[in-house]
Amino acid sequence: MEASNTQILSVSKALSVRNKNRILVALLVLGIGGTLATGKHLYMMEQFNQAAATNGKVSNDHFKFEAKFANAYHLAKNGRYQDASQLFGQLMEMPATNSQISAVHYNLGNIFLMRGLMVNHNANEGGNGEVKDEAEYLINQAKMAYQQSLRLDNQWMDARYNLDRVLRLLPENPVAKNDQDELGIVMGNIPSGLP
Numbered sequence: 001m002e003a004s005n006t007q008i009l010s011v012s013k014a015l016s017v018r019n020k021n022r023i024l025v026a027l028l029v030l031g032i033g034g035t036l037a038t039g040k041h042l043y044m045m046e047q048f049n050q051a052a053a054t055n056g057k058v059s060n061d062h063f064k065f066e067a068k069f070a071n072a073y074h075l076a077k078n079g080r081y082q083d084a085s086q087l088f089g090q091l092m093e094m095p096a097t098n099s100q101i102s103a104v105h106y107n108l109g110n111i112f113l114m115r116g117l118m119v120n121h122n123a124n125e126g127g128n129g130e131v132k133d134e135a136e137y138l139i140n141q142a143k144m145a146y147q148q149s150l151r152l153d154n155q156w157m158d159a160r161y162n163l164d165r166v167l168r169l170l171p172e173n174p175v176a177k178n179d180q181d182e183l184g185i186v187m188g189n190i191p192s193g194l195p
Contacts, residue, residue, distance in 0.1 A: 109145030
């Protein structure tokens with residue numbers, strides 16, 4: 001009887017060793033597969049970054065949102081604000097995370113702020129009241145974009161800082177210029193005949 005018990009124990013040990021080996025082989029295969037997938041992802045990211053660094057124009061199906069964002073950012077950085085705004089607007093229609101959409105709003109705020117500051121600078125050099133209204137409108141748009149960015153990601157310190165700067169640029173209580181402006185709200189370029 002002891003011989004059969006010994007045989008049973010040696011058979012169970014052999015099965016146990018086989019199972020352990022199978023588990024180890026499965027883990028090894030999973031580890032190699034994960035490493036290959038990560039390597040491929042890193043390679044694709046490197047290709048994306050090189051394309052963005054060399055000519056600013058990138059296209060990649062795996063990073064469609066990121067590619068469009070990089071193109072819009074490149075356009076804004078080179079002063080093509082209208083084209084950049086259009087691309088950022090398209091990004092808001094794409095599936096994305098809250099932090100990605102927050103970054104889109106932040107960059108739109110930067111575009112509005114830059115345009116508002118440029119228009120304001122031109123207004124101070126002899127522009128008329130209509131130009132100042134446009135500057136105020138653009139800076140208000142920047143304020144709304146930064147606020148939306150912070151609604152989506154309230155930890156973003158750059159958006160907080162820029163919002164603080166924009167709030168300092170805007171008058172606390174806009175002054176009514178004439179009887180058509182109601183409640184002190186300054187609204188330029190709106191016909192007075194609207195209901």
